[in-house]
Amino acid sequence: MHTHLAASSVLSHRARASQSSVIRELLKLTEQPGILSLAGGLPNVDLLPAGKITEVAEAVLSASASSALQYSPTEGLGDLRSAVATRYQCDVGEVRITTGSQQGLDLIGRVCLDPGDVAVVEAPSYLGALQAFGACGAEIVAVEGDQDGLRTGSLGSQLAAGLRPKLVYVVSNFANPTGSTLSWERRVELATLADRYGFLIVEDDPYGEIRWSGEALAPMRTLTENCVTLGSASKILAPGLRVGWCIGPSWCLDAMTRLKQATDLHTSSLDQSILCGLLDDRVFVDGHVAKVIARYRGQAAIFSTALRELLGDQVSFADPQGGMFLWLTALDGSGSTRIFEAALSNRVAVVPGTAFGSGARCEQSVRVCFATLNEADLLTAAQRLAQAWPQSRP
C-alpha cells in the first residue's frame, strides 16, 4: 500500500516558508507572445560572444579535456582564480569561484545569518539577495536609498540607536533595480561603520565594468577588511556560463567553501575552464566589454530620450552612467502595480517597484531594463508604455 506524503509532514519549515519570487511569477506573464519585455535583467543576445566561446570551448576540450570534464576543487580552478585575481587586482588567496554570484549570496547568507539575525539592505534592493537572506530566517531591515545609494547617515543613526546587523548588503555600481551608484563619501562612511560596529559589508558588483560616464570608484573591499565583493561573468560575457566569484577575507570564504561542498561540490569545471580561456585573452575581453558599454550606452540614450519626449513631466528618472536599468518614478500619482498592469495590457512589460521592497520609493516606481531589446523594439516599447501610463492614474 502506498502512503501519500503530505507536504506538511515532510517539507521543512524553510521549504514551506519559501515562495517563488514575485518577479519570476511576473516574468511568466511577460513571456506571452507579442509582449515587448523591459522586465527581465537579461543581456542583449547580440552581445553573447557565441563565436569566441565556441572557439575557446574547442581549445579547452582538445587540450585539457581530462581536467575540464573531471571533478575539481570546491574553491574553484586555480587558473581561473588567478585570472580573476589579475583582472580585479587582488590576491589569488582572496578569490573563490561560485555558480553565478547568486550562489555567493546564498552562501554568504547561510554562513553569516542565523534565524532572527539582522541583514540590512537598501530600499529597494535586488530581489535575489532578499530571497537568499530571507531564506535564512534573517530579519531584513531596509534602509532608504537615493541617487547616491544607501543612505549611510540614516544607517549610522540606526546603528547608534542600537541596530546590530550581521551584514549590510549593497549593489555598489548601477544597482539593480535603481541604477544608482554608491557615492565615494558613502563608501568611506559605510566602511567606517563596518569597522566601528563589526558587521560584514556584502558588496555585490555585477555591473561595475559597464560604465560609460563618470569616474569609476574603488571597490568597498579596498576601504575595509570587513567586506566580501561578489563579481560575475553574467553581464559582461554570458549568464548561461553560471560563473561568479567572491573576493574577501578567508574566514568568510573558507566557511562558504565548506557549505558549497554540500551544495554542488564545485562549479562546472567545463564552464570555469571556458571562462578562464576567455579571461586569459585580455584583448578580447576588454574589447568585448567596450562593445557592451557602447551598445547599452546607445540604447539607454535612445530609450531615455523617447521616454522624456513621450512622458514628459509625468515621470522622473536619472540618466544612467552605466548598467542596464532605469528606475522610473511616477510624478502624477500613478502606482507601481497599476503601471505594471496597464503596461502589460498594452503589450509592454515592466517590473513594479513593490517587487523590490516597500515604502513610497517602491510604490510609485517601476524598473525597466534597456539592455535586452534592440533599438526599434525599445522605441515601440517606450510608445506602448507612454500610451499605458494615463490608464494607471488613480
Ligand SMILES: Cc1ncc(COP(=O)(O)O)c(C=O)c1O
Ligand atoms: C545585483 C545582482 N546580483 C546578483 C545577480 C545574479 O547574477 P548571476 O548569478 O548571474 O551572477 C544579479 C542578476 O541579475 C543581480 O542583478
